[in-house]
Amino acid sequence: MPTIKEIAEMANVSRSTVSRALNNSGYVSEDARKRIEKVIKQTGYVPSEHAKALRTKKTKVIGVILPTIQTETSSKVVAGIDQVLANQGYQILLANTHLDREKEMEYVDLLKVRQVDGIILIATNTEDSLAKKLEELTIPVVVIGQEFEQIPSIVYDNYQAGRDVVSYLISKGHRQIGFVGVDEKDQAVGYLRKQAYLDEMETQQLSVEDTWIQRGVFDIDSGYDAAKRMIQHSNQRPTAIFAVTDRLAIGVMSYLKEVGLQVPKDVAIISIGASEISQYTVPALTTVDYHNEQAGIKAAEQILAYLDAKKISKKITLDYRLIIRNSV
Amino acid sequence: MPTIKEIAEMANVSRSTVSRALNNSGYVSEDARKRIEKVIKQTGYVPSEHAKALRTKKTKVIGVILPTIQTETSSKVVAGIDQVLANQGYQILLANTHLDREKEMEYVDLLKVRQVDGIILIATNTEDSLAKKLEELTIPVVVIGQEFEQIPSIVYDNYQAGRDVVSYLISKGHRQIGFVGVDEKDQAVGYLRKQAYLDEMETQQLSVEDTWIQRGVFDIDSGYDAAKRMIQHSNQRPTAIFAVTDRLAIGVMSYLKEVGLQVPKDVAIISIGASEISQYTVPALTTVDYHNEQAGIKAAEQILAYLDAKKISKKITLDYRLIIRNSV
DNA sequence: TTTAAACATGGTATCGATTCCACAATTTAC
DNA sequence: GTAAATTGTGGAATCGATACCATGTTTAAA
Numbered sequence: 001m002p003t004i005k006e007i008a009e010m011a012n013v014s015r016s017t018v019s020r021a022l023n024n025s026g027y028v029s030e031d032a033r034k035r036i037e038k039v040i041k042q043t044g045y046v047p048s049e050h051a052k053a054l055r056t057k058k059t060k061v062i063g064v065i066l067p068t069i070q071t072e073t074s075s076k077v078v079a080g081i082d083q084v085l086a087n088q089g090y091q092i093l094l095a096n097t098h099l100d101r102e103k104e105m106e107y108v109d110l111l112k113v114r115q116v117d118g119i120i121l122i123a124t125n126t127e128d129s130l131a132k133k134l135e136e137l138t139i140p141v142v143v144i145g146q147e148f149e150q151i152p153s154i155v156y157d158n159y160q161a162g163r164d165v166v167s168y169l170i171s172k173g174h175r176q177i178g179f180v181g182v183d184e185k186d187q188a189v190g191y192l193r194k195q196a197y198l199d200e201m202e203t204q205q206l207s208v209e210d211t212w213i214q215r216g217v218f219d220i221d222s223g224y225d226a227a228k229r230m231i232q233h234s235n236q237r238p239t240a241i242f243a244v245t246d247r248l249a250i251g252v253m254s255y256l257k258e259v260g261l262q263v264p265k266d267v268a269i270i271s272i273g274a275s276e277i278s279q280y281t282v283p284a285l286t287t288v289d290y291h292n293e294q295a296g297i298k299a300a301e302q303i304l305a306y307l308d309a310k311k312i313s314k315k316i317t318l319d320y321r322l323i324i325r326n327s328v
Numbered sequence: 329m330p331t332i333k334e335i336a337e338m339a340n341v342s343r344s345t346v347s348r349a350l351n352n353s354g355y356v357s358e359d360a361r362k363r364i365e366k367v368i369k370q371t372g373y374v375p376s377e378h379a380k381a382l383r384t385k386k387t388k389v390i391g392v393i394l395p396t397i398q399t400e401t402s403s404k405v406v407a408g409i410d411q412v413l414a415n416q417g418y419q420i421l422l423a424n425t426h427l428d429r430e431k432e433m434e435y436v437d438l439l440k441v442r443q444v445d446g447i448i449l450i451a452t453n454t455e456d457s458l459a460k461k462l463e464e465l466t467i468p469v470v471v472i473g474q475e476f477e478q479i480p481s482i483v484y485d486n487y488q489a490g491r492d493v494v495s496y497l498i499s500k501g502h503r504q505i506g507f508v509g510v511d512e513k514d515q516a517v518g519y520l521r522k523q524a525y526l527d528e529m530e531t532q533q534l535s536v537e538d539t540w541i542q543r544g545v546f547d548i549d550s551g552y553d554a555a556k557r558m559i560q561h562s563n564q565r566p567t568a569i570f571a572v573t574d575r576l577a578i579g580v581m582s583y584l585k586e587v588g589l590q591v592p593k594d595v596a597i598i599s600i601g602a603s604e605i606s607q608y609t610v611p612a613l614t615t616v617d618y619h620n621e622q623a624g625i626k627a628a629e630q631i632l633a634y635l636d637a638k639k640i641s642k643k644i645t646l647d648y649r650l651i652i653r654n655s656v
Numbered sequence: 657t658t659t660a661a662a663c664a665t666g667g668t669a670t671c672g673a674t675t676c677c678a679c680a681a682t683t684t685a686c
Numbered sequence: 687g688t689a690a691a692t693t694g695t696g697g698a699a700t701c702g703a704t705a706c707c708a709t710g711t712t713t714a715a716a
Binding site: 657658659660661662663664665666667668669670671672673674675676677678679680681682683684685686 | 688691692698699701702703706712
């Protein structure tokens with residue numbers, strides 16, 4: 001791979017002139033420009049990104065920190081980010097935390113060192129230490145999925161979606177409604193969706209047995225386990241269950257099927273996620289589509305807008321859509 | 329962020345000494361080293377990767393080119409790669425081709441410019457132009473999923489797996505076996521699996537109707553469509569179908585269910601993939617586990633071994649495992 | 657005691673770009 | 687016809703690190 005120096009020599013100009021031609025800055029005569037272009041075409045020269053980064057402090061790389069790539073949600077978000085970024089010649093440097101909160105912070109540092117132009121963080125918590133670290137950052141950050149006071153974020157309306165979902169179950173005649181959630185440290189998925197469930201139940205003056213509220217992690221098996229606990233230990237069996245993710249819902253269905261309970265006749269199920277598979281389960285899952293690609297797209301756009309010295313909105317709330325299928 | 333120069337000044341040594349301390353190269357007195365370490369801790373200094381890259385030509389970044397992140401297969405592979413790489417302080421620069429063959433080549437160039445230390449390519453074709461480009465590369469490459477003559481690759485034994493699968497169906501008493509494949513330009517998934525199917529049928533002296541062979545793309549809907557064509561246009565309906573991916577199989581099942589055919593009583597289904605969801609379909613899918621994380625892990629290990637000046641194997645064939653469930 | 661390793665340190669060139677500045681050659685304005 | 691812009695170009699500094707080389711100081715060997 002040739003360097004700018006060699007290009008300059010071959011075109012019989014100085015490095016400065018080549019650089020000016022490359023970046024369309026300053027004056028370059030038609031004659032010189034032509035010679036330079038010819039040489040560049042001949043040699044297939046491309047300027048070194050590292051040298052450029054060192055000098056200009058711009059890398060055309062955006063760091064993306066995510067809890068795991070092994071879920072449809074994450075990969076959709078990344079696809080959305082990539083779609084926007086690739087268009088503008090940016091690339092994605094990946095940092096996978098494997099759901100480890102420590103690493104979320106570590107990677108922020110690591111990406112800083114790599115001098116990425118910006119960071120998109122798909123967050124799973126809203127701890128102060130993380131917030132502080134993000135605020136101190138001198139490069140633009142956008143958080144997806146959690147809401148921070150001072151940091152631009154793309155959020156889903158988890159609370160409203162939660163209430164809508166429960167309200168929908170009630171409208172279908174259900175009075176005993178169970179809930180399968182996740183760790184409440186996850187403000188968005190854990191806390192808000194649960195709160196929405198509790199509030200809607202209370203508003204509608206419906207009581208909730210303790211055992212109706214179960215907690216799992218983000219996989220199918222824990223949904224299965226949660227359903228098992230709920231069904232085995234409840235005095236009154238719920239006639240409907242709200243699971244906060246599709247995977248949990250699939251696990252729940254799997255347990256119900258095992259013990260001979262029919263969905264939706266005996267127990268209705270509703271969830272949030274709208275994963276590809278949700279329409280092929282039996283019965284097809286009634287779920288909420290969160291437009292994950294859209295989140296990625298918006299996040300990338302926000303970062304680019306910021307880098308373009310345009311202002312950036314502090315918070316964007318995405319809309320969602322209840323997909324009514326056959327599990328309720 | 330401070331630079332090495334400032335650290336040197338604060339610790340009262342030269343930049344050379346700081347560099348030596350940082351890299352454990354050459355001599356540094358205990359005394360100096362302590363002072364330097366103290367200053368580094370105080371300031372939170374971390375050396376600039378770009379400056380380092382410029383000087384040393386090493387970036388600690390591996391480029392990963394993949395056809396799409398939106399499949400479980402890809403994300404598992406990436407997870408495997410990440411697992412090994414993160415351990416060694418390497419990061420992943422992502423390049424998503426969206427199944428566009430042109431881009432596969434473009435990204436090789438782009439990653440070259442970014443001076444990545446190595447490239448892992450999850451390939452979908454084996455075209456000569458691509459092979460040539462890869463061979464010309466001066467940095468290590470490992471290809472996953474396709475086999476090239478001169479380039480180290482991690483491959484699944486698609487042919488043998490295909491024959492095993494068909495042979496298993498036959499052992500279960502099936503004689504009329506349909507096939508849902510993909511574009512044969514995809515040597516591994518498209519061509520080899522089909523060839524295996526044809527060969528096994530021939531070896532067992534079973535005939536194959538033209539309409540039993542259908543082609544889709546890599547999604548559920550096209551599996552549905554393929555099944556529809558197969559069922560509607562065949563003289564004799566197959567009693568079993570081999571779909572080359574889980575998603576296609578799920579689509580096939582979805583169509584069969586729609587027209588009232590029972591799985592596996594009326595039509596048995598088998599596929600390759602072992603996606604998470606495959607065990608929760610109804611009935612649970614009999615499928616082949618290809619150990620995708622393993623592919624990622626091996627690829628990353630190969631790249632690192634090469635960078636470590638150790639030799640690299642030209643080809644690694646991964647093993648697979650038939651998971652027998654209830655769809656056959 | 658002389659000689660040679662081993663240890664310790666700093667100076668300087670270098671990687672491959674960009675950018676500011678000085679200078680020269682043209683053009684334009686008055 | 688002179689002053690002032692405009693245009694075109696190259697030199698040199700710079701970004702933040704590494705690495706080679708020269709020099710000086712100790713320590714060990716002969």
